[in-house]
Amino acid sequence: MNPGGDERVKVVDTPQEWEVLGTEERFRGRVIGVRTDTVRMPADAVADRDYVVHPGSVAVLALDEHDRVLLLRQYRHPVRHLLWELPAGIRDVDGEPPVETAARELAEEAAYRATTWHTLVDLFSSPGMTSERIRVFLARGLSEIPEHERDFEHHHEEIDMPVVWIPLAEAVEKALAGEIHNSPAVAGILAAYAASAGGFASLRPADAPEA
Secondary structure: OOOOOOOOOOOOOOOOOOOEEEEEEEEEOOOOEEEEEEEEOHHHOEEEEEEEEOOOEEEEEEEOOOOEEEEEEEEEHHHOEEEEEOOEEEOOOOOOOHHHHHHHHHHHHHOEEEEEEEEEEEEEOOOOOEOOEEEEEEEEEEEEOOHHHOOOOOOHHHOOOOEEEEEHHHHHHHHHOOOOOOHHHHHHHHHHHHHHOOOOOOOEEOOOOOO
């Protein structure tokens, strides 16, 4: 970039794929895999890149009529923490639209439904080490699912997850203070706070295409 010139660089992430000369699968688990690609670099150099292959995820920032955010707490073994998070889940149903996955996760993890859905923010969780992409939705028009309609059973880390409602502004303060660390939660909270200034009019529809 030339600071003294007139040339402007368009700041938008762009799909691109450099030539892969070879691939070796290191591990294949139930959800993720680990792969090494040999990639042709600029100046005709070659380098190996290790990364986790991931099917992608969704998360839901549920916002009620009092501008409160729904958070739940879940144990995350790799980081040895109980983290406050948004309802979220893996995109593990072939062909299922992301917003339907998000609605299912909101129902199963928090026992809520929503009538209004928007795409809040898209992110790559850690693009230097995994292919995982996360779409965070804003869900409003919330109603609690009656006990007799809940047909889902929690297992493992999802057992006994406390659920709280906190004001959006307070959630922002907690994210900036380092009290909330989960990446889609932090991104969703800050994005919702920014979008709320314009009444959420700038948000994309729930079925917006992914890059």
